Every structure is written in C-alpha cells, then in structure tokens.
Amino acid sequence: MYELVIIGAGPAGMTAAVYAARKRLHTLLVSYDVGGQVLWTAGVENYMGYQFIEGPELMRKFEEQVKQFPLDMKVGQRAESVSRTNEGFEVISDKEETYQSKAVIFATGKRPRQLNVPGEKELLNRGVTYCAICDGPLFAGEKVAVIGGGNSALEAAADMIKIAKHIYLVSLTPLTGDQILVDKVSNASNLTVFLEHEVLRIKGDSRVEGIRIRALKTKQETELDVGGVFVEIGLIPNSEAVKEVIPLNRFGEVEVNCASETGVPGLFAAGDVTNVPEKQIVVAAGEGAKAALQAHRYLQRLSG
Amino acid sequence: MAREVKIYTTPGCPYCRMAKKFLNDNGVKYQEFNVAEDKAAREEMTKKCRSLGVPTICFDNEILVGFNEEELRQKLGL
Numbered sequence: 001m002y003e004l005v006i007i008g009a010g011p012a013g014m015t016a017a018v019y020a021a022r023k024r025l026h027t028l029l030v031s032y033d034v035g036g037q038v039l040w041t042a043g044v045e046n047y048m049g050y051q052f053i054e055g056p057e058l059m060r061k062f063e064e065q066v067k068q069f070p071l072d073m074k075v076g077q078r079a080e081s082v083s084r085t086n087e088g089f090e091v092i093s094d095k096e097e098t099y100q101s102k103a104v105i106f107a108t109g110k111r112p113r114q115l116n117v118p119g120e121k122e123l124l125n126r127g128v129t130y131c132a133i134c135d136g137p138l139f140a141g142e143k144v145a146v147i148g149g150g151n152s153a154l155e156a157a158a159d160m161i162k163i164a165k166h167i168y169l170v171s172l173t174p175l176t177g178d179q180i181l182v183d184k185v186s187n188a189s190n191l192t193v194f195l196e197h198e199v200l201r202i203k204g205d206s207r208v209e210g211i212r213i214r215a216l217k218t219k220q221e222t223e224l225d226v227g228g229v230f231v232e233i234g235l236i237p238n239s240e241a242v243k244e245v246i247p248l249n250r251f252g253e254v255e256v257n258c259a260s261e262t263g264v265p266g267l268f269a270a271g272d273v274t275n276v277p278e279k280q281i282v283v284a285a286g287e288g289a290k291a292a293l294q295a296h297r298y299l300q301r302l303s304g
Numbered sequence: 305m306a307r308e309v310k311i312y313t314t315p316g317c318p319y320c321r322m323a324k325k326f327l328n329d330n331g332v333k334y335q336e337f338n339v340a341e342d343k344a345a346r347e348e349m350t351k352k353c354r355s356l357g358v359p360t361i362c363f364d365n366e367i368l369v370g371f372n373e374e375e376l377r378q379k380l381g382l
Contacts, residue, residue: 039318056318076373125357125369134317134358137340138350207356228356 001100002028002072004295005091007079007241008107010036011281012271012288014062016105019292021069025299028099029066030074030091035059036109037235037272038281042133047281058281079241082106088266091241102302103295106242106254106262106269107288110235110279115147119202120231127208132156132230141165144228145211147199149173153232154181157191160230167191168224170213172198172233194222202229237273249275260291266302268295309334309380312349312360319371320359326373330382334361 004020006013009031020027033039041055050058066073077093084090088102112130114120120128129135132146136159144164146157149171158181160167167190174195175182185191200212200221208229214221237252246262249255254269256262256276262269270276270291271284309327311334313320327334337345339358353360353367361368366379376382 033322035318039322042316056321125355127356129357131317131319131357134314134319135356136316137314138346138356138358140340206354207350 001087001102002026003101003299004028004103004105004292005030005089005099005101006105006107006292007031007082007091008036008109008238008271008273009034009063009066009073009075010107010109010271010284011038011059011062012109012284012291013105013107014059014066015285015288016107016270016292016295017066017071018069019289020105020295021066021071023292023296025292025296027071028074028101029071030077030079030093030099032076032078034063034075040131040133044281079108082242082245082267084245084264103266103268103298105260105288105291105295106239106267106273107271107284107291108238108241108273109284110237110272112231113234113236115199115202115231115233117199117201119204119208123202123204123208123229126206127204127227128202128229128231130231132159132232135228136160136230137163139164139228142227143168143225144230145170145224145226146230146232147171148232148234149175149177149195150232150234151177151181152234153177153230154185156230156232158184158188161185161188161191164228165190168194168226170194170197170199170211170224172196172216197222235272235279239273242267242269251275260287260294266295266298268298307363309361309363310337311335312337312339312345312353312355312358312362314338314340314358317358323359323361323371323376326371326376330377330380332380332382 003026038055091099145168154177196216253275268291270287339346
C-alpha cells in the first residue's frame with residue numbers, strides 16, 4: 001500500500017511527485033503520458049527560468065527531475081476510477097491494475113473538446129485533427145477550416161497562414177484570444193473569419209471534402225470547401241475517474257480550496273483538472289507543490 | 305525476419321517523438337519520413353496509407369495512426 005498515489009504526470013503531477021519524494025512519502029505516480037498538454041505546446045516563453053523552451057523539452061526536464069528520486073512510476077495507464085476504502089483509496093487503471101493508498105493527488109489535466117457533429121469521428125485522421133502542430137504541415141497548399149475563437153484556434157490559424165492556401169476561421173463567439181493573435185490573423189489576406197457560426201457537419205467519404213456551417217442569428221447555411229478541419233474549441237477536464245466520490249462543478253472540474261483539498265479528506269487535486277483559474281504551466285506546477293505538501297501534512301496527522 | 309517499418313512524422317508532433325522513442329527502446333528498426341518536408345512521402349502516406357494524421361506507422365499490412373503503445377506492441381509482437 002502506498003502512502004500517496006499521484007494521478008497524472010503533467011506539470012502539476014510531476015511537481016507534486018518531487019515534493020512528495022522529498023518528504024520521503026512512499027509514492028506512486030501513474031499516468032497515461034509524461035508531460036500532458038505541454039507536449040502539444042510548441043514554444044513556452046513564460047515559464048520562469050527559461051526565456052524560451054519547447055514544451056516537450058521542458059517536460060523532459062521535469063521528468064528527469066522526478067527520476068532523481070526513488071518513487072514508483074507507471075506510464076501508459078489511465079486511472080479509470082478512484083474510490084474510498086476503509087484505509088484510504090483504491091485507484092483502478094484501464095490496464096486493470098489496482099493501487100491502494102492513504103492519500104491521492106488527482107492531477108489529470110484537460111483534453112481537447114470535440115465538436116460532436118456528424119463526420120467528426122468518421123473523418124478523424126482523414127482531415128479532422130485536434131493537433132494543429134502535428135498535422136498542420138500535411139495541409140500545405142490546401143484550404144482548411146479552423147474551428148474556435150480562443151488562443152489555440154488563433155495560434156493554429158496563424159500557423160496555417162504560412163502554409164495553407166486559404167483558412168476559414170469559424171467561431172461560435174466573437175474572437176476571445178489575445179489581441180496580439182487577433183491582429184495577426186486579421187491582417188492575413190488568405191484568411192476569412194466567420195463569427196457566431198456553428199459547424200453542422202463535416203463532409204467527405206475517404207477524407208474531408210468540406211464543412212457546413214450556420215450563422216447563429218440569420219440561420220443562413222454556408223458550405224465551405226476544405227480539405228482539413230482543425231478543431232480548437234477548448235478543453236474539458238479529465239475528471240471522470242473521481243465523479244463518483246466528489247461532485248464536479250458545471251465545467252466538470254474538481255473543486256478545491258486554496259489548500260488543494262477536495263471535499264473528501266485525503267483526496268487532493270491540482271492543475272488544470274481543478275477549478276483553479278488560469279491554465280498555465282507555472283500555476284499547475286505551483287498547485288502540484290501545494291497539494292503534495294498538504295498531502296504530507298494530512299498523512300502526518302493520520303499517523304500522529 | 306526483419307520487417308520493414310515506416311514511420312511518417314512532422315517535426316512538431318509530440319506523439320511522433322513518443323512513437324520513435326518506443327521503437328528505439330524496443331530495438332525496432334524503422335525508416336522515418338518527415339512529411340512536412342518530403343512531398344513524395346506525404347503523397348505516399350495520404351494515398352497508400354489513406355492517412356492524414358501523424359504519426360502514421362506502416363509495416364506488413366498494418367497501418368497505425370497516432371501512438372497507442374499497447375496496440376503497437378501487440379501488432380509488432382513485442
């Protein structure tokens with residue numbers, strides 16, 4: 001039985017792991033990947049200590065630091081459920097492994113939200129993508145649609161300006177991203193913006209051939225002839241595993257107080273999966289540190 | 305028998321790196337094609353493998369898109 005199981009190895013989980021290991025807690029870090037959302041981040045310019053670093057490189061450094069310490073690490077497994085036991089918690093993974101612990105830090109982050117329109121699932125990897133940085137270059141010289149109005153959508157659009165023939169930026173709302181990015185896309189000659197439009201369906205047989213969109217106000221429908229669809233409509237929390245033990249807020253996030261505590265004693269949460277405002281690497285890392293120190297305090301009280 | 309494993313990648317793609325690391329760690333030899341630069345390889349990936357996502361990993365009659373360690377392990381018999 002572990003003293004602490006940390007679920008998720010993004011900035012929050014890995015920082016928590018280092019803090020827990022320094023407190024000599026018998027710790028398991030279990031995660032599907034190492035790095036989480038930062039793996040999709042091309043450049044990071046606001047993590048202190050580095051004026052510029054690539055996301056995956058920063059996460060390699062986090063991982064190296066975690067591995068300095070003698071803790072158990074299981075990668076390639078998602079936590080399917082966290083439940084309470086007499087002695088603490090039981091975590092069951094999608095590999096049907098079971099881990100017992102006295103305390104848990106839940107730091108599973110967020111994942112891309114899907115449109116949930118016809119054609120989206122069928123045409124995944126056939127023109128529909130959630131990873132603009134991965135698949136962008138495949139659409140060189142083609143017409144593409146970027147769906148969304150926040151920073152990720154604007155960044156994807158800004159990247160595609162240089163390589164695609166034409167970009168249609170389709171957003172349900174006015175553009176909500178940073179002004180610097182809005183300016184960048186507004187000045188591009190090969191980009192058309194459709195604000196307050198929803199996507200009705202993605203069309204194509206063996207690959208994407210177009211999308212159908214509709215204006216929210218006028219209900220007027222428009223057909224766009226595109227070969228690629230970049231879905232960048234925000235993120236949803238990976239909180240399913242704890243939904244039986246704690247109520248989630250209306251965004252599906254785990255509510256924590258300023259001491260990283262959930263409503264369940266011994267269950268802490270940190271990073272993007274929580275209601276803590278600002279989804280930033282530095283914030284997640286700080287929250288992870290706090291959660292580990294609070295978990296240590298909790299375990300001390302438990303044994304004292 | 306050594307099988308021919310091809311992996312199509314782009315430089316910014318984290319899952320491509322994870323897939324290559326997995327192949328390296330398991331001693332699987334592969335040929336890599338950067339489809340951001342190599343137009344012929346991009347054509348091959350989209351036409352022959354009918355894939356528009358990276359990483360695309362092709363061997364024998366298998367085409368795997370994305371990096372799913374378990375599936376890759378199974379299909380490669382590791």
